[in-house]
Amino acid sequence: MRGGGAGFGPVPPLPDPASPALARLGARAAAAAFYLPPAFMALFFLAPSLMTVVWSFWERTMFWMEPAFTLFSYENFFLSARFGNFLSSIGHSSIAVVICFVIGFPIAVFVRRRIPEIAQHRVMLLFILPFMVSEIVRTFMLRPVLGRNGLVNSTLMELGVISEPITSILFTPTGVVIGEVLSFLPFMVFCGFLAMEAAPRHVFEVCADIGAPRWRVFKDVILPLAAPGVFAGAVFILVNGLGVALIPNTLGGPGAVNAGLIATQAIIALDFPLAMAVSAIMTLTLIGLLALGHRLFDLASILEPFK
């Protein structure tokens, strides 16, 4: 490609030296354009996310809220059944994180180590595919899969494995965990895959040469090298498990409530300060976790290959 063929036409004339000021202004405007997207994100992502902390102290009015400093929303969250629900959703999300790691990370390692380099990205597309199908469809359609006379139960009964349908996999906490694992598993695979870039082939050759046992290679070589990716994947799954309302809403049954659902229900009830308190707690948790991860493993290193 590089050496190939016709490139440019005639060499363009050098900039007119008569208008250096204009040229400088143009160059400055072009340089500023690069900062437009970060400015956009600061205004429409960072500012709203951080403002949640301020709004959470405001006072609720009939349809909106007014500036004040009250801890009422936090009391409303921590001293009610909401906090208990929140804690149990942390439990469910954590279980989902562990399951995603146990299933997803070995897949990432397998793709990196056993599949020829040229085919690795194509295999990853298999995991991008479900990601491209709407989460709504994937979550809602788990109902006919997991339901009483759904795909799982009817298949198992036809095979004679069970005689009665299993009812504990839908509209229960188990249903929520299944939904979270199926929704977020690809993320653990991606993050693990990106992170395994940090573990070059020759490292494993050295391990083989000194006869290191398999679990030592995993524990002492693979895991530390891939830690940033695994951590990023885990934070994603944990925080989304807490924040995506759709999963407990459709698969969880009566008691299943997470932070996302508390916030959306508060907004429907026009209790904006409560919704903002929940958002603030989630935003600060996310920032805290990412800062911790960065301190521990330098999360930016995940993007190292693209530098």
Place this chain on the structure above:
Amino acid sequence: MSEDYVSPWETRLGWLALSAVVLAIMSPVLYSIYISFNEHGFGAARYDFTTAWYAAVFEDAQLLSALGWTVALALATVVVTIPFALLCAKLFKRLRRKLWLVFLILMPLFAPADIFASSLLVFFKTLNGTFEGIADATGLPVGHFFQLGFVTATIGLIVYTLPYAFVVILITMGRYNAEQTEAARACGATAWQAFLQVEFPQIRPGVLAATAFTVILVFNEYVRSNALKGGFDTFTTVLISQMLNIGMSEQSYAMGGMMSLTAISVVAAILAWTFARRAQLTRRAAAPAGN
């Protein structure tokens, strides 16, 4: 452990596990597509193939209008997100301190939909109040700037899609050799010419993939558009309100099936195009010199 010592059975087992996981993740999608073509719907003992449920979707005026709004949102989002993603990727390459940029652009990936949608909703309501105040005080026609509607929904969707487009374009740019730009500049090209004529043709597949990705994400998105859209409906908001309020009907399966089949065919088309292009490049590279 080099390749020579790997047992083929271990590799086969790995492939088996991988396929099983992909199949499990896709099971709701595939099963709902299967149901959507059954005349008798979900749970029926008989299976008679029909496309009637899909036809019903296209006869529904409300759905067609929702589809129109979704297409408009997707276009508006792409027009901003893709240039933004290109600018971000270029900025990422040239910055010495990249960390702040990475955090700012990629953080929305981690922010859960409902939480972020709630904060942005309150943010826009506040902005709207401020702008209405300015309009009242000064008489300037700015009062409607941040009223919930098409613009606010688009902003929410840009914030949502930019990280994905950024990563996809960054990956493609990673394969581009910056010395080519230097060479072009040395030959007298302006920075813009060097980008447009040398770099862009090489990263075009990534830009196309990012565009397709963005369109699909907007089509599939529900929470942010639902919170920020104001008066109109999108395809997913209609689908969700149907499923939550009326329950799953055969038409819901057909709508879900449409969304899944569209996404799957777009991914398949991109894949096929990439393979065809690669084959063509390989053929060209293998052709004897002088041809």
